Amino acid sequence: MNQKRVIEVAATLFLEKGFAYTSMDELVRVSKVSKSNVYYHFSDKEELLEGVVDYWIETYQRAIDQILSQNQLSVEDRVQMFLxxxxQGVQSREYKGGCPFITLYIQSPTHASHIKEKIGLFFTGLQMKVSLLLKQGVEKGEFRNTIHIDEVAALFITNLEGALFISETLKDATVITKTASQFFNLLR
Structure with missing residues (x-):
C-alpha cells in the first residue's frame, strides 16, 4: 500500500514539478510515507521513475482495454470515451504533463535507456491497439475500406500527441476530442 501511495504521489509531482525538481524528501512529506519505507521500496529516484512509468502504462492499458471490449459502441464513440x-486527467493536473509518457521521456536521465525503451514499447503497443480499432471501424462500415490501417493508426497517435501538447499550451482540453472528430471525418 505504501509503495502504491509513493508511486501515485510521484506520478503527480513528476508531471507538476518535473522529475529533476522533485526531491525524495518532498515525496516523503507529501505521501506521508516514512523515508525508510520509501527507500525500502525504491533504492533511488530513478527506480521510482521506472515505477511511475509502469503506473502510467498500467493506467492507460486498463482504460484502453476497457474501450476495446465495448464492441456494442462505434469505434469513434469508444475512442472519444477514452479521450x-x-x-479529464489533463484538466485535473491543471494542464501539466498533457502526455505523461512524453513528459517523463523528456525528463528521464540520459543514461536511463531502459525507461525510454519502456515508453517506446508502450507506443508500439498503443499503435497496434489503434490499428485493431480502425480495422473494426472498417469492418463495421464506419470508415472507408481503402484506408491503410497501420499508417492511419500511426497518424492518429501522432495527431493525439500533438493535440495533448496543444491542449496543455492553450489550457483547453476540448482540443483533444475536437481533433479526433476531425480526424475521423477524414476516414469516412
Missing amino acids: KHLS
Missing part, C-alpha cells in the same frame, strides 16, 4: 478520460 474524454484523458481530457
